[in-house]
Amino acid sequence: MKKMAALLSGILMIGMVSCEYQTIVPNEVIIPDTPVDFVTEIEPIFTSVGCIACHDGKIMYSLLPGKAYTSLISRNLVDTANPANSKILTKISGGHNNKSFTATQSGLILKWVTEGARGVIPPVSFKTEIEPIFTSAQCISCHGGSLAPDLRANKAYAALTTKSLVKANDPAGSKLVQYINAGHNTSAKITADQKALITKWINEGALNN
Numbered sequence: 777m778k779k780m781a782a783l784l785s786g787i788l789m790i791g792m793v794s795c796e797y798q799t800i801v802p803n804e805v806i807i808p809d810t811p812v813d814f815v816t817e818i819e820p821i822f823t824s825v826g827c828i829a830c831h832d833g834k835i836m837y838s839l840l841p842g843k844a845y846t847s848l849i850s851r852n853l854v855d856t857a858n859p860a861n862s863k864i865l866t867k868i869s870g871g872h873n874n875k876s877f878t879a880t881q882s883g884l885i886l887k888w889v890t891e892g893a894r895g896v897i898p899p900v901s902f903k904t905e906i907e908p909i910f911t912s913a914q915c916i917s918c919h920g921g922s923l924a925p926d927l928r929a930n931k932a933y934a935a936l937t938t939k940s941l942v943k944a945n946d947p948a949g950s951k952l953v954q955y956i957n958a959g960h961n962t963s964a965k966i967t968a969d970q971k972a973l974i975t976k977w978i979n980e981g982a983l984n985n
């Protein structure tokens with residue numbers, strides 16, 4: 777945190793020197809509290825600042841959307857143990873090929889590294905994450921074929937959707953969730969994490985993935 781403040785104030789100083797005769801108040805650096813999302817918040821920085829004029833994968837390694845994450849990790853440009861020491865920040869901090877990050881952009885990158893430098897978070901998979909819950913919670917001891925919905929592997933998705941027991945993007949309105957929350961039979965065997973997974977899967981569109 778101390779390092780983050782030092783880095784930010786360093787950048788703000790540069791900004792202030794260049795406008796010392798103006799009486800404007802320097803812009804406040806506003807970094808949101810929510811976790812930083814690589815795809816929507818970090819990748820666009822490299823594009824808008826113009827890093828990709830050179831770092832386009834042809835003459836240099838790529839900072840293009842879809843490629844930047846692999847480059848940053850494989851070239852060790854982020855340091856999660858000491859985020860302020862990340863090369864993606866230190867290399868640019870004094871200006872690099874006439875490009876620099878704004879204080880807000882540096883702050884966002886620093887926060888992203890501090891949060892563990894997460895890449896694209898894959899959506900919940902019905903096949904590998906949801907179906908096994910019905911098996912481990914022993915739902916299939918009753919819903920094993922003869923009683924609808926059939927919650928066995930390879931059967932559950934069709935059974936849940938044809939009977940409209942899940943409503944995409946509406947967990948609260950989904951009968952599956954309502955039954956589980958109401959303590960239906962073996963639903964006590966479903967952990968809080970598993971319930972959260974089911975909710976996330978529905979919020980992501982209840983895909984057959």
Ligand code: HEC
Pocket residue numbers: 822825826827828829830831836851853863864867868872873875876877
């Ligand atoms: C005009 C071309 C050009 C632009 C624009 C440019 N770079 Fe670079 N960058 C280079 C070159 C050439 C090197 C290799 C030489 C060096 O390390 O300075 C490099 C090296 C780097 C390195 C060190 C890589 C390593 O593996 O050690 C980082 C990090 C980096 N650039 C990030 C950026 C970022 C972020 C931006 C945008 C803010 C950017 N660069 C803009 C040309 C450019």
Ligand code: HEC
Pocket residue numbers: 910913914915916917918919923924925939941951952955956960961962963964966
């Ligand atoms: C002991 C047997 C038994 C077990 C175990 C069981 N269920 Fe059921 N389930 C039933 C019966 C009987 C019905 C039909 C009566 C009703 O709606 O309550 C039913 C109905 C349902 C329905 C509503 C179906 C509809 O068409 O409206 C859902 C959703 C459901 N179960 C999900 C589950 C899930 C998820 C599990 C595992 C956590 C589970 N069940 C475990 C017996 C069981």
